Amino acid sequence: MSSNNDIDNIFEKAASGKALVKSRHTLTIDYVPEKLPFRDAETTTLAQALSTILKGSRPSNLLLFGKPGTGKTAVVKNVVERLKKKTDEFGIDVKVPIVNAKLTNSAYKVLFEIAEHMGINKEEKKQVHFTGLSMGEATDRILQYVQKKKLHVILVIDEIDSLVDRNGDDILYSFTRANERMAAGGFISLIGISNSLTFKDKLDPRVRSSLSEEETVFNPYTVDQLRQILAERARIAFNEGAIADAAINLCAAMGGREHGDARKAIDLLRVAAELAERERASKVDEKHVRAAQEKIEKDTSYEILKNATTHTKFVVLAITKSKSGNTGDVYSVYSSLCKQAEQEPLTQRRVTQIISELDQLGLVATDIINQGRYGRSQKIKMTVPLTTVAEALKEDSTFATLIDG
């Protein structure tokens, strides 16, 4: 990792005469600093809870709440890393699988990931493959393995709310239940990380009480705290004088606009640095941060549109071409586009569903309007610049000819 960085830096220096970034990976989300400013209390609580494992007994299950970018995952990773050092030192065997339920976008894959982490697939005949088994069978195999090997497991599920939203709490139920039944020797502690504060309401009461033996809420950072975090990070990441204070302040302000989101602020910092380096600037300043903001927005929507299914692309194109933006109008434009491309149009029900998916992704804004006698409908608008849409769709040959006109 670090040698890659060194090589990067060599090239950077050769290209620009002077590199701005000293250590690129400290500006990515994967980087976990040794000290997390303003999170001492949370870190201590977590460490305290997990420390019982050093005495060989089961730590309480734990729920962490907080908006995105409030340091939940970072605190967990930080504590886990330090715990591992201790357990290695004392020769205690502890497994700590960390799974992100959102990236791993299905309940079954979550189980598969856990199994991978614990090494079941390498050691056991009864593996947990990435598909094919029933959920119950997969859970059983994991639990049996834990019991057989008398493992001590701390299972971290990041973005646990998205798991429950999609698949309910069945998996959590089996894990929490299993603990109660498990014979002496093995155990599983659950650490759930949730973005949603109302997450608990969606759980079965039994799961709820078991899962939240302890809980901690992470409050958003204030803009001033963000500023200090960024300044500290910049000190490690950038070369002397390579970044203006004003740029840091602006990143902090932008990250704090909705709620103190450190991840967003650090992303801004990284992209701003990339832009500055690309144009051979001697310093990262405010205009790079503003450009970074635009680039991030554009890149994410571009990426989503490019990888969308054909019909989603048709729908997007129909929205841009529709005069009124009403559902009915969009649908008829969509239908005629499909006919032009000699494809069967989908039903209107499906199209409204696609539109609401686009809405959730933030590519589209919808507004329900009532026109009395003339019914009720949604008013649909793209929130993405038309040029971005055109660029993304152009790559698909079926759309090349449809885009203008």
Place this chain on the structure above:
DNA sequence: ACTCCACAGGAATAACCGGGCG
């Protein structure tokens, strides 16, 4: 006060895919 448009959006269900089980 009532009607009725033009949809919204929930529920059930099917078709299909990649794969495992015995």
Place this chain on the structure above:
DNA sequence: CGCCCGGTTATTCCTGTGGAGT
């Protein structure tokens, strides 16, 4: 081999609704 699994996309059928027109 036939059947089962979960996941995704799509269809079918459905009930619900704010307010302009009458």
